[in-house]
Amino acid sequence: MKTTSAAMRKPSKAIFIDKDGTLIDDVPFNVDPRRITLMPGAGQGLRLFRKMGYQLYVVSNQPGVAFGYFEPSDLDAVSHCISALLHGEGVRINGYYYCPHHRAGSVAAYSRTCDCRKPEPGLLLRAAEEHHLDLVHSWMIGDILNDIEAGQRAGCKTVLIDNGHETEWEVSPLRMPHFTAANLLEAAQALAALPPARSERADVMIGAMR
Ligand SMILES: [Mg+2]
Numbered sequence: 354m355k356t357t358s359a360a361m362r363k364p365s366k367a368i369f370i371d372k373d374g375t376l377i378d379d380v381p382f383n384v385d386p387r388r389i390t391l392m393p394g395a396g397q398g399l400r401l402f403r404k405m406g407y408q409l410y411v412v413s414n415q416p417g418v419a420f421g422y423f424e425p426s427d428l429d430a431v432s433h434c435i436s437a438l439l440h441g442e443g444v445r446i447n448g449y450y451y452c453p454h455h456r457a458g459s460v461a462a463y464s465r466t467c468d469c470r471k472p473e474p475g476l477l478l479r480a481a482e483e484h485h486l487d488l489v490h491s492w493m494i495g496d497i498l499n500d501i502e503a504g505q506r507a508g509c510k511t512v513l514i515d516n517g518h519e520t521e522w523e524v525s526p527l528r529m530p531h532f533t534a535a536n537l538l539e540a541a542q543a544l545a546a547l548p549p550a551r552s553e554r555a556d557v558m559i560g561a562m563r
């Protein structure tokens with residue numbers, strides 16, 4: 354059971370970041386640290402989010418586990434590598450959350466529908482629970498609309514990194530980002546430019562900007 358002081362502590366605001374194609378270059382099903390590279394603007398962008406008081410959580414679908422391409426433990430090496438690359442940029446990640454599932458997988462333990470594969474919001478909800486996060490004042494940033502939907506369903510605001518990775522554009526109200534940006538740095542600069550008093554009404558302002 355949580356202590357009273359922990360329960361009463363003010364919840365933290367967070368940035369939930371998709372991994373592949375948002376934070377690092379998308380190499381499908383890669384868990385080899387030698388092939389992991391940060392996307393342009395990632396270090397600077399995350400540094401700015403930190404300066405703005407946000408905690409940082411990576412939330413990523415990794416169905417390669419369900420397909421038997423790699424083990425859950427291989428993802429630890431990926432997390433370590435990303436943390437090391439970002440350490441060089443002066444940035445610390447607060448946590449990594451991976452969904453290892455896929456309903457059409459081949460490894461029985463992970464081959465099922467789940468509540469954590471984006472666009473489901475489970476990864477964000479779990480991080481919020483474990484780290485006492487304030488979802489309403491948090492943002493989900495990703496390069497496809499499934500990221501946006503996961504963020505919206507968790508109660509967060511959202512930024513779509515519009516870098517050509519989304520190709521299907523299945524749009525619904527839950528899949529409309531609050532705004533779009535070219536990369537994480539541009540996303541951070543956009544959040545930094547929001548007037549504090551009106552930041553809770555970002556959707557209204559962004560609506561006017563679109
Ligand atoms: Mg992605």
Ligand SMILES: [Zn+2]
Pocket residue numbers: 452453454467468469470
């Ligand atoms: Zn899952």
